[in-house]
Amino acid sequence: MEQRLSPTDPYIPSWAHKVASGLGPGPHVVVTGISPSGNIHAGNLREVLVAEAVANALKARGEEVRFVFHADTIDPLRKIAPGIPKDYERYLGHSLSRVPDPEGCHASYADHFLEPFEAALEGMEMDVEVLRSHELYESGVYAEVTREALERTGDLRAILQEISGRKMPEHWSPYIPRTASGRLGGRVLEHLPEQRSVVYEDGDGWEDSSNYGRGEGKLGWRVELAARWKALRATFEPFGKDHTSRGGSTDTADRMAREVFDYPVPGRYEYEWIQIKGRGAMSSSKGIVLLPNELLEIMPPGAVRRLILGRDPARALDLDLAAGFPRFMDEYRAETEAHPVPFAHLVTVAQTVGVDVERAAEMLRRGGYEEAVRDREKLRQDLGYAHNWAEKWAPEQYRFGVRAEVPAEVAEIDDEGRRYLREIADKLSDGLGGDEAQNLLYSTAVELGVKPKKAFAAVYTALLGRKSGPKAGPFVASLDPCFVRTRFANVSGDTRS
């Protein structure tokens, strides 16, 4: 485990330092936990990033830190999410790790949602240990705390009743055995600590035993939360605001930790939620989901951290990935690069040359971004980001595409416009620079007595099928001159007769 980080490396916001300074001496275990019951989205990512930032802040002050992502894979399937086959009802109550992947592409339901998220964490270059709770249970990590919980059933029950105000069932147990049917829900009758097991009765009155050192059941989640702190020696964990209200899971877990497990309550940070501008809070059931990978498609990991954490996570965040995005990227680049190319310009380039790095380099060089072109690998990435953004998020005014075939819209070009295009087709020579092309386009319009606005509109229409676009000179110059001449000639010729 690394002790020290290069000062340039991790982005540690000031709030993270503040949080870290409130935590005692190490060693530290920073934990974040998420249930893979559905898509793990950008909001969940915020939790992980909060944890990461605090872990980094601790490391920065020289602490030994273990950073753990606890995936609640043993949790039961609670409801049928949209898009999941209805016959999955038969798996309700089964551990997510033991439910088949609805799309058949992964080993389990849990992995189906977990693996893409793991890939995103890798894409984020995050140094985190991913633990699957069913494996922790199976390997006995939870055995000791489960034993304690079972022995203190009465106290735990009292805390739950007191704090949540709910009346717990007569036969409540902190431990939920997995019955023969695969469902979690047997009724515990007897605890056999020396065998690390319980005797339980299933819904049909059958008795059997469940070994809690081998993952044959799990703790109820409120108890598990407190137990987990102890089992993993957690010292810090962030929570979404929904968990931290009075009578909520952190309330009960705090008291359980102190009074039953005799374990100090880990440091905490409450974070607010992320919304997508114009769409609202993230919600799988409403189809409002932003996946971490979608962010990584349009920006580098550093920018993702910046976007998600830049503002104190205790404050709500309204993500604007459309109109406001270019400015965000420009601000980010201004801080991280010596010669940033305006994002909007990259978008124009990407839409003109696609992902052809050499042509992009050519175009940028013409535009005066000589320095930015040096690092081709970086240019390739940036081009990809701009390209993906243009396809998926860009507002209409940013989007254009050079049409492979003559656009139908050329019908809107009148005779004057066609004469103009004919003239340009004749005059356009190879190897023109952006300014020269701009001059040609403009002066030709003046010579023919065509209003510049109309002339330019004809150019855009012939190439893009719309009336406006990126600055015409550099744009036309960046295209294959032969292609442009043929297109313009076609447009003027076809429609003349």
Add this chain to the structure above:
RNA sequence: GGGCCAGUAGCUCAGUGGUAGAGCAGGGGACUUUUAAUCCUCGUGUCGAAGGUUCGAUCCCUUCCUGGCUCACCA
């Protein structure tokens, strides 16, 4: 009702215990060259309200008002 967050220029928001800032919008000017054009120029707004701490508060504390989100397993 509990919790968290917010309330600063028309809009979106930065911000610091010591005479208030940016971007956009808007006004004016320049360029006979379309483009969310570009360049130059212009910002006194009771920093939600009232108290308190302080030599001094927009920033710290208290109370209140308004708005947003959240509250039993959807971060």
